[in-house]
Amino acid sequence: MTNPSGLRFTLAITGASGSAFGVAVLRRMSANPAVAHIALLLSPTGKRCLLDETGLTPRDLAALPKVGLRDERDLGADISSGSYRLDGMALVPCSAGALGRIASGVSESLVSRAADVCLKERRPLVLCLRETPLNRVHLENMLRVHDAGAVxxxxxxxxxxxxxxxxxxxxxxxxxxxxxxxxxxxxPRRWREP
Known part of the structure; x- marks a missing residue:
């Protein structure tokens, strides 16, 4: 069931290379008329990668329509509760460390807690991992979160x-x-029949 006042999502940018992908997702969400609000989270290393790779700051992203920047240390925030109406979450990019914390159920930050809430409430959770090469721990963590319901x-x-x-x-x-x-x-960039 969707929110009657519009869809609400969380987007996290964590400390892996590829923050421009997260910015593209955020801009598209912000422009989507069905979306009412986006809670934006950046891990400390995510902030560093964002600045290094795009020249943008969290404040720049928070200036987009419908975006509310959250403090990733605030474990008492609304998105940390299963009773808060939320329609899904994406981590773009998702670092191997964030993946490991989510796979283990370790909620030491709002990023991992909000992801854990999505899993326990069976809400969409999309983890856009940016790591290469992958070791066995990464692969096992990917399987764990997949089996728990994440994409x-x-x-x-x-x-x-x-x-x-x-x-x-x-x-x-x-x-x-x-x-x-x-x-x-x-x-128009979707796959088309010849």
């Missing part, structure tokens, strides 16, 4: 759409993430 969606952009720019790659991947959250949008 494991490593950042592997497609090239069938003939991307001309990096933004094309980011946006095509963002379309796929939004699909997993039930926000299906028209996108």
């Amino acid at each position: 494991v969606m490593p950042i592997m952009p497609g090239f069938y759409s003939g991307p001309k720019t990096l933004d094309d790659l980011f946006d095509t991947f963002a379309t796929r993430v939004l699909d997993q959250l039930g926000l299906r949008e028209d996108d």
Whole structure:
């Protein structure tokens, strides 16, 4: 069941390379008329990667419509409760450390607690892992969260759409993430019959 006042999502950017993918997802969510609010979380290393890779700060992202920046240390925030109405969460990118904490049920930050709430409440949780190569621990953690109900969606952009720019790659991947959250949008870059 969806929120009658509009959909509410959480987006976390954690400390793995690929923060531009998270920015693309956030911008698309923010522009979607069905979305009423996005709780934005950044881990400490996520903030560093965001600045290093995009030149953006958390304040820049919080200036987007419908975005509310949350303190990832605030374990008493609304999104840490299962009774709070939320329609899903994505971690883009999801670091191997965040994956491990979620797979183990360790809620030491609002990022891992909000993800844990999505799993226990059976809400969509999309984990866009950005790590390579993968060791056995990463693979086992991916299987654990998958079996718990999460969608494991490593950042592997497609090239069938003939991307001309990096933004094309980011946006095509963002379309796929939004699909997993039930926000299906028209996108001319989708696979087409010849």
